[in-house]
Amino acid sequence: MNVLIKRLTKELGVTKKQAEGGLVALLRAGQQNMSRADFDEFVRDVPGADELLRKAPPPSTLSSLAGGLGSLLGGRNSPGRWAGLAASFTELGVDLDTAKKFGPIVIDYVEHHGGEGIVDQIKAALKI
Numbered sequence: 564m565n566v567l568i569k570r571l572t573k574e575l576g577v578t579k580k581q582a583e584g585g586l587v588a589l590l591r592a593g594q595q596n597m598s599r600a601d602f603d604e605f606v607r608d609v610p611g612a613d614e615l616l617r618k619a620p621p622p623s624t625l626s627s628l629a630g631g632l633g634s635l636l637g638g639r640n641s642p643g644r645w646a647g648l649a650a651s652f653t654e655l656g657v658d659l660d661t662a663k664k665f666g667p668i669v670i671d672y673v674e675h676h677g678g679e680g681i682v683d684q685i686k687a688a689l690k691i
Contacts, residue, residue: 564611567672587619588651596688
C-alpha cells in the first residue's frame, strides 16, 4: 500500500494524509457497494488494504450525512450515492477533479496486485 500512496502523492500532488484518506474513502465506497464476501476477498488480495482500513478514523459526520442523503436521493444506482465520497475528498482538501483521478490509479494498482477478477468487481462497485 505504501507504493500506491507514494504514487498518488507523486502523480496527483497530494499529501500522504490526503492519499491515505482518499484511499480509505474509495475502500469504504467499495465496501458499501460490494457484497461482504467480495469485499473481504478484495481486501485480502490487495496488500495493505486491511491495515489501512483498520487504522483509519471513522467517517466524519459530514461524509456520513452526505452519504445518507445521497442514498435517500437515489440509492445505490444514482450519482447521489457518491455524495459521501465527494464530501470525504473535500474534507481532505482534495478538489473533485483530482479526486476523480484516484480511481484509475487505484485500479491500476489493484490490477497488478489483485488480479483481473477483483478489478472488475471494484470497477463495478465504484462505477469506474
